[in-house]
Amino acid sequence: xxxxxxxxxxxxxxxxxxxxxxxxxxxxxxxxxxxxxxxxxxxxxxxxxxxxxxxxxxxxxxxxxxxxxxxxxxxxxxxxxxxxxxxxxxxxxxxxxxxxxxxxxxxxxxxxxxxxxxxxxxxxxxxxxxxxxxxxxxxxxxxxxxxxxxxxxxxxxxxxxxxxxxxxxxxxxxxxxxxxxxxxxxxxxxxxxxxxxxxxxxxxxxxxxxxxxxxxxxxxxxxxxxxxxxxxxxxxxxxxxxxxxxxxxxxxxxx
Amino acid sequence: xxxxxxxxxxxxxxxxxxxxxxxxxxxxxxxxxxxxxxxxxxxxxxxxxxxxxxxxxxxxxxxxxxxxxxxxxxxxxxxxxxxxxxxxxxxxxxxxxxxxxxxxxxxxxxxxxxxxxxxxxxxxxxxxxxxxxxxxxxxxxxxxxxxxxxxxxxxxxxxxxxxxxxxxxxxxxxxxxxxxxxxxxxxxxxxxxxxxxxxxxxxxxxxxxxxxxxxxxxxxxxxxxxxxxxxxxxxxxxxxxxxxxxxxxxxxxxx
DNA sequence: CATACTTCAGTGGTCATACCAGTGGCGAAT
DNA sequence: ATTCGCCACTGGTATGACCACTGAAGTATG
Numbered sequence: 001x002x003x004x005x006x007x008x009x010x011x012x013x014x015x016x017x018x019x020x021x022x023x024x025x026x027x028x029x030x031x032x033x034x035x036x037x038x039x040x041x042x043x044x045x046x047x048x049x050x051x052x053x054x055x056x057x058x059x060x061x062x063x064x065x066x067x068x069x070x071x072x073x074x075x076x077x078x079x080x081x082x083x084x085x086x087x088x089x090x091x092x093x094x095x096x097x098x099x100x101x102x103x104x105x106x107x108x109x110x111x112x113x114x115x116x117x118x119x120x121x122x123x124x125x126x127x128x129x130x131x132x133x134x135x136x137x138x139x140x141x142x143x144x145x146x147x148x149x150x151x152x153x154x155x156x157x158x159x160x161x162x163x164x165x166x167x168x169x170x171x172x173x174x175x176x177x178x179x180x181x182x183x184x185x186x187x188x189x190x191x192x193x194x195x196x197x198x199x200x201x202x203x204x205x206x207x208x209x210x211x212x213x214x215x216x217x218x219x220x221x222x223x224x225x226x227x228x229x230x231x232x233x234x235x236x237x238x239x240x241x242x243x244x245x246x247x248x249x250x251x252x253x254x255x
Numbered sequence: 256x257x258x259x260x261x262x263x264x265x266x267x268x269x270x271x272x273x274x275x276x277x278x279x280x281x282x283x284x285x286x287x288x289x290x291x292x293x294x295x296x297x298x299x300x301x302x303x304x305x306x307x308x309x310x311x312x313x314x315x316x317x318x319x320x321x322x323x324x325x326x327x328x329x330x331x332x333x334x335x336x337x338x339x340x341x342x343x344x345x346x347x348x349x350x351x352x353x354x355x356x357x358x359x360x361x362x363x364x365x366x367x368x369x370x371x372x373x374x375x376x377x378x379x380x381x382x383x384x385x386x387x388x389x390x391x392x393x394x395x396x397x398x399x400x401x402x403x404x405x406x407x408x409x410x411x412x413x414x415x416x417x418x419x420x421x422x423x424x425x426x427x428x429x430x431x432x433x434x435x436x437x438x439x440x441x442x443x444x445x446x447x448x449x450x451x452x453x454x455x456x457x458x459x460x461x462x463x464x465x466x467x468x469x470x471x472x473x474x475x476x477x478x479x480x481x482x483x484x485x486x487x488x489x490x491x492x493x494x495x496x497x498x499x500x501x502x503x504x505x506x507x508x509x510x
Numbered sequence: 511c512a513t514a515c516t517t518c519a520g521t522g523g524t525c526a527t528a529c530c531a532g533t534g535g536c537g538a539a540t
Numbered sequence: 541a542t543t544c545g546c547c548a549c550t551g552g553t554a555t556g557a558c559c560a561c562t563g564a565a566g567t568a569t570g
Contacts, residue, residue: 011325011552014313018345026348038521049554051306054522058269058310062317063342065349070266070522071561081350083342087318088420090273093281094320095336095419104371105420112363164350165343165360169424266523293550304525309551325551326532 010059013048017056020046025065025076033078036066080159081168088176102177103225107218109170110154113161115214118205121160128156129202136195146191147182153198157205180228190227197223265314268303272311275301280320280331288333291321335414336423343431357432358480362473364425365409368416370469373460376415383411384457391450401446402437408453412460435483445482452478 010018024030036042043053057074060066064082068074091097117125132153139145154174158167197220204213265273279285291297298308312329315321319337323329346352372380387408394400409429413422452475459468 010316013553018341022345022348025345032349040521051555052553054310055313055552057522058313059317060345061265062314063339063346065345068522069562071520071563073521077349081346081352083338083346084318086273087338090277090280090315090320091318091336091338091423093277094287094332097336097420101418101420104418105424108363108367108421116359163356163359165352165356165428166363168346169360169428173420173424268524295550306526307524310523323551324533326534326549328550 011055013052014055014059017046017048017053018059021056021060021066030076032076035073035075038073080171081164083168083172085172085175088172092176099177099180099229100225102173103221106170106173106177107221107225109166109173110157110221111214111217113158113163113166113170114201114205114217115210116163116166117157117160118208118210118213120162121205125156125160126206129153129160129205132156133195133199133202136191136198140191140195143191144182146195150194150198151178153202157201160205181224194220194223266310268307269310269314272301272303272308273314276311276315276321285331287331290328290330293328335426336419338423338427340427340430343427347431354432354435354484355480357428358476361425361428361432362476362480364421364428365412365476366469366472368413368418368421368425369456369460369472370465371416371418371421372412373463373465373468375417376460380411380415381461384408384415384460387411388450388454388457391446391453395446395450398446399437401450405449405453406433408457412456415460436479449475449478 021030021036030036037045039050039053039057043050046053057066057068061068061074062084064077064084066074067077088097088102092102121129132149135149136146136153139149151174155171158170161167197216201213201216201220204216276285276291285291292300294305294308294312298305301308312321312323316323316329317339319332319339321329322332343352343357347357376384387404390404391401391408394404406429410426413425416422452471456468456471456475459471
């Protein structure tokens with residue numbers, strides 16, 4: 001009855017490579033930001049073909065553990081933990097995720113993140129946070145620039161929460177919402193109100209008022225959701241599939 | 256500054272394949288559970304080499320969108336949405352995730368999941384839930400079997416929450432904790448108490464008491480955490496556990 | 511001398527081909 | 541009719557050659 005069937009046995013060689021790199025990571029032989037040997041050398045040293053080695057590398061790259069740079073080399077991720085951004089988006093295409101479900105997930109994650117940040121953030125976070133608030137007010141007439149600082153603000157909160165796992169989860173959900181969000185901000189008329197909310201959140205966090213920070217964040221996101229819904233309803237999407245191909249690759253005649 | 260650098264440009268061909276399959280998914284040309292063409296045929300139809308086609312397939316398989324079965328074929332995932340289980344585990348090895356951080360993430364996700372389930376679950380969920388509770392009481396002398404129904408219970412709540420995204424996120428975190436959890440349950444003496452808690456949670460959900468369900472779930476997980484911490488402290492694991500802290504940041508010594 | 515351009519070595523990306531390794535069904539032997 | 545084994549089909553691995561990109565050393569030019 002045990003359904004412990006390896007649905008994704010990830011072929012022997014691949015796992016062999018993955019586990020090897022994983023052990024190098026755990027033993028500290030590979031540090032974040034460090035470059036791993038070239039594929040040709042690494043493959044030889046692991047006694048596997050370059051193709052298999054690449055399969056393993058791609059697997060790790062697909063989940064954000066490695067960063068591959070064409071013509072340069074492959075490196076261990078160094079920034080904050082994060083999953084592949086496209087994952088939720090693609091998975092949504094398959095399982096038919098609804099926008100409100102993403103908002104709900106984000107609401108829960110981000111509000112708790114704010115609450116935790118209120119309890120754990122340190123001076124360095126305060127300053128970074130306040131700076132972004134200032135930038136937001138300064139960019140109140142430039143939606144695109146405003147968005148940048150908006151995103152940064154939320155990201156700093158994630159760091160300040162002291163829980164990289166929740167931060168990574170939030171980032172995954174948030175990035176899936178980014179596309180729509182950008183359009184929303186472009187037409188938004190209430191950047192001032194939004195900025196005020198961010199300031200209030202910042203103050204709550206700085207004051208260490210966890211529950212208030214959480215409450216304000218919820219309020220902020222609820223507003224953002226309704227605003228976005230309104231936009232979506234008012235201006236029907238033009239291109240449902242945001243595929244960014246440089247050249248229009250047609251030839252849809254598969255079979 | 257905008258660091259919109261494509262950290263993971265995922266080479267042209269790969270993305271070409273991924274986007275193609277993605278469009279097939281969105282257009283409904285590919286249904287969950289369906290088998291995709293054989294690699295040789297598919298590669299020919301897409302005008303790419305089999306190697307590149309495989310890179311794309313592996314990418315999608317790595318994030319749970321496709322399931323590959325050696326000697327049989329490649330299929331579109333059909334069950335509930337879920338990310339690769341190993342991702343968090345491997346990422347933890349890199350970023351030094353702490354057990355308490357995982358518990359914290361799980362606590363937040365699962366408590367809200369329980370709350371949502373209380374508001375949205377339907378009859379079919381009630382019965383499934385109650386059945387698992389019964390099974391738990393029946394397996395009160397068999398830790399390993401108890402665990403199975405325990406996991407199932409929580410999984411049903413995830414489904415009943417009506418938010419597949421949160422469910423997938425929770426499953427990811429939960430699976431990373433599974434290893435330790437299994438060991439804990441093996442030695443646990445309080446299965447009866449645990450079963451009682453599950454029953455209480457079930458009742459709250461069935462009664463539609465969201466806040467109570469959430470509170471009970473928090474309480475349940477807090478107990479589980481402390482129990483597991485105790486076990487971990489009392490009986491140091493022999494095998495390297497999935498999470499390992501590095502020298503830099505460590506409150507809890509690991510070696 | 512300073513600057514701009516070219517060259518080139520090294521790295522990842524793609525391809526083609528052959529062969530290895532599980533699966534499952536069809537057909538022959540019992 | 542049942543069983544066993546072959547074999548075609550699927551994915552997995554191995555090679556080796558070549559393409560595309562990057563960065564820096566080397567060279568030509570002002």
